[in-house]
Amino acid sequence: MRGLIRILSTMTIVAASVAAMDAAGATTYAVLNIKSEVVGAGDLAGLTDYLATALSEALPQGHIYSWNDVEKMLENQAKQQTLGCDDEKCLSAIGGKLGVDYLVSGSLAKIGDRSLLNLQLIDIQKARICSRVSQSTTGDMGLLVEQLPDMVKKLTSPQSQGDTIILPRAKNHPVGSPTSQTAPRKVAVSHENMALIPAGTFLMGSPKDEGDPDEHPRHKVTIKSFWIDKTEMTQAAFTAQTKSNPSHWKGNNLPVENVTWQEAESFCESQGKRLPTEAEWEYAARGGSAAKFPWGDVAGRSWEYAWSSVNSGGRTHPVAAKKPNTFGIYDMIGNVSEWCSDEYQKTWYSQADSKKPGGPDKGWGRVCRGGDWSSDRTHLRSAIRDFGIGDYRRDFRGFRCVDDADSSGNDGH
Ligand SMILES: [Ca+2]
Secondary structure (H helix, E strand, O other), X not given: OOOOOOOOHHXXXXXXXXXXXXXHOOOEEEEOOOEOOOOOHHHHHHHHHHHHHHHHHHOOOOEEEOHHHHHHHOOHHHHHHHHOOOOHHHHHHHHHHHOOOEEEEEEEEEEOOEEEEEEEEEEOOOOEEEEEEEEEEEOOHHHHHHHHHHHHHHHOOOOHHHOOOOOOOOOOOOOOOOHHHOOOOOOOOOOOOEEEEOOEEEEEOOOOOOOOHHHOOOEEEEEXXXXXXXXXXXXXXHHHHHOOOOOOOOOOOOEOOOOOHHXXXXXXXXXXXXXXXXXXXXXXXXXXXXXXXXOEOOHHHHHHHOOOOOOOOOOOXXXXXXXXXXXXXXXXXOOOEEEEEEEOOOOHHHOOOOOOOOOOOOOOOEEEEOOOOOOOHHHHOOOOEEEEOOXXXXXXXXXXXXXXXXXXXXXXX
């Protein structure tokens, strides 16, 4: 995961258990103490405990760290930090220290004779609040406690603010053998608006002193020649084929977003193509460059090539409005992040086979690459890795398709 995850030196035992759960693929949640200036510490501690219990019941496949666990995991300084912490960035930093996927935090206020409990779910990887629920009740704490299970269900439900948290993961396909290889191919596969990427060997990941833990070790990967869409899949193209448009921001030439991994893969299959492997994606994005960014090592040049938090205005933009990379493909970095075929596993690079690029059989979710309109500049690096649960719809995630060059008999070599 991203750089925020730094296991504290005092967390040896916890780190070991988190790593064990990574292997098992469980999503991890940490509960922070509910804050309030109007309720006593004892009542708040009780309410926080009930919150952890309600989460455990709502998320039987997740792993929940109660506030008691969290207190043991954090150093004193970090614990103090949580007291003054209420924005996404600060809370995400706490989550990063804990090494969890999500944080649940809450606050309790009194308005007249009513109590108002607010809960929020923070996606640590995205440094973002992905769901909020509020509930007001009259009377005592007991009534609030009774409300907690329903509140937690709403907080973690797929319908919650358009975000999906607890849907089962997408069915696994054998990774490295994309499904289109076994799916019936169309007679004619069009390579219009696709760029032919030459075969080659490159260094995947980041050098030792750079990047996040999951980008190491940097390793050689050999890629066969393939075709890749020059642009992110547009809404015009997606809608023409599927007669539907799930995108949050509508526009023919905007990238389609809010698509699940399955929808993206099915779309590519319908054209006789497939989603890129993670290795193919990085190889194509780098455009032959070993530098941090496709355009070199200067983050500031992102302005010329990418829509990110510094210039997007908080939304998607028409595809191909920025400069292409040296392979002639647009928006590999920024605008919408892009689904890849591989499963994501944090430690995969230490096992990856250079001659058989492809992800593990089972991971945390599907790899997504390239950052998006909300990404800061450090998240625009070619090597940075991200993932999403296959069923999630996000307004910052889209895709593009690839096709094997040798399958068409026209690989340009
Ligand atoms: Ca992109």
